[in-house]
Amino acid sequence: MKRNGLIGAAKEKRWLAAFTVLAGMVTFLGMQWLAADANQVEQRASQLFWNGYAKLFYESTGSWSGLGERLGTDRFMLSENNVASVTVYDRDGRTVAAELKNQGTRKAAARKIAVLSDNVIVGFTQIHAAKQKVGSKELLPPLVVMLLVYLLGAGLLRQRKVIAERTEDRIALAIWKRSAPVKSENVESKVKLSEALSLIEELAQRAKRLETVRRTMVADIAHELRTPIAVMRTQLDNAIQEGQPLPLSKTVSLHDETLRLTKLVRDLQELSLAESGHLPLNKHWFSLTKLADSVVEALVVGTEEQEMKFTMKKDLDIRIYADEARVRQIMINLVGNALQHARQELRVAILLEDGQALLVIADDGIGIEEEELAFVFDRFYRGSSKVRTSNRAAGLGLGLAIAQQFANVHGGTISVSSEYGNGATFALRLPIMKD
Known part of the structure; x- marks a missing residue:
């Protein structure tokens, strides 16, 4: 996003520079056109002036004799009329009767004009206008126009950028508040659009994951319910066909399956409440260290026959303000999961770190493959390593999700x-x- 913005800004600056140069060129060409038009008018006036000058001289003298000396006397009028040279031809149009040149000036092409006296052509005059050089005065207006156009364009681009940034900020803030209501309580008044777009992308990915969970959860629950329901139905069908009441051993089996279903429903309900933020908590102060001791001791008792090595590290008695029953369930799920995978050793440590209580549970099992780490806390997840561990039951795949x-x-x-x-x-x- 930032890179695209830089590219867009550079493109706008190039367009502004091109438009500025174009405005200067148009101004310069316009001034040249106006100057050329003015020069033509001035040249026609000069032609008429010198034609009248030659006519008066001819009529007063009756010939072109002495015209050269008169022109030399009136040389100053060349510069005043912006004339490079004046040439007077005899009536044949080829013989030069008199000529006066303005030194140091370039001549532009000119045409001959007949000198009439009593409606008779007595000669011709040819005026060569001086070519105008482009000076600083002619360049100043285009430069001023270019400067004004650039300043005006830069101001408009700046105003457009400010308006665009304010619009982006409002859009980003609106997106952020709608997408992250928890964060928006303390959100700054200015949120970058890139952050809001990242949040949208995160929400899209989360929605995609939730849709995947929604599609697979029905199949997972059906899979978990299939076995206990099948066991219960088989035993009940046999009892109905035989017409005999169920013996106590089969009744116990049915009761176990009922407990299994009850636990599954309770776990799903508590997991749903926790995810939605509606899980009721009964908080009070209690010793987390003593709670960990009791949970670990109760769970490790059943592993004595397997020669499980157990170590527990404690710094001090750590007390926290929380729901003891929920924290106990977290510990049971974590320690139970570790015992399920441990081969010969289980290590537990409870520490105080950075102002928080830290409980570390480590096992010496086969471990978790790197690509599976991201799914460990997903509901109904069972890692492939569980198939290669001991013969203990794998569970429903909800323990770690509930703990999290x-x-x-x-x-x-x-x-x-x-x-x-x-x-x-x-x-x-x-x-x-x-x-």
Whole structure:
């Protein structure tokens, strides 16, 4: 955008320069045309003057004898009449009777005019007008016109640029306020159009992703519901066909599938509330360090038979103002995900960094491929590495999505880093207190 603006400004300056030169040329040519027209009038007047001069001399003397001396006496009239030379011919039109030249001047072509005395041609006069040189006086008006045209054009371009910038600012501010209502509360009065266009592009990409999620979510939910519903229907169909009540073992199986469906519906509902900003929070002060201890201890207990090595690093007792139940769910999802992928080691650290609580959970699993890192927190996402891990259930693919949204509503963030083959590290950052 900026590059296009620079190109447009340079093009406008070139057009202004060309128009300025054109205006100067038109002015100069116009002045030359007017000067030529004035010279023609002046030349005709000079021709008539010297023709009358020769006629008076001939009528007073009766011949052309002595005309040369008279012309020499009246030499000063050549310069006054802008004349280069005066030539008087005899009645044959070829014999020069008298001639007077103005030294140092260039002659322009001229025609002969008959001298009449008593309606009889007694001779001819030929006046050579001096060619006018272009001087500073003739160049000054075009230069003044060029300067005025350039200043006027530059002023109009400047005014046009200011109007365009103000229009762009208003458009950009309107786009920004409509597209980013949260940011627009403290937005400056001037927002660059490029920023607004970038925001539109970001919104378009987000809309495209949401459309993709919308299209795939129905299929994902149907896939998750298919298995428990199929199990329940099969067992119920068999019981109806046999005409026998379900035994306790099958009833327990149905109950497990019901719990699975209930958990899926609850997770989807809470995820939707968190994404829309309507998740209810019951905030109070509590020890994040003790909460992490209890969550990790409860989850690690089931891994004792697998000889899992567990280490936990704590700096001090960190207390935060948040919804303890939601934060517990975040920790359960993150630690549970790490245990699902860890092979022999799980590392947990809870620290205070830059005024925020930092919980780091690292495993020694197979890790996450680089092209999959961008999709780790997408709902129903299951990385390809889960197929190659242990035989533990992969889950519904909502745990990390829920953890991220719960962290967002608390003003925190979750990030992930991984090198394929060397495990993955999740970092949860939560503010100590957020209104």
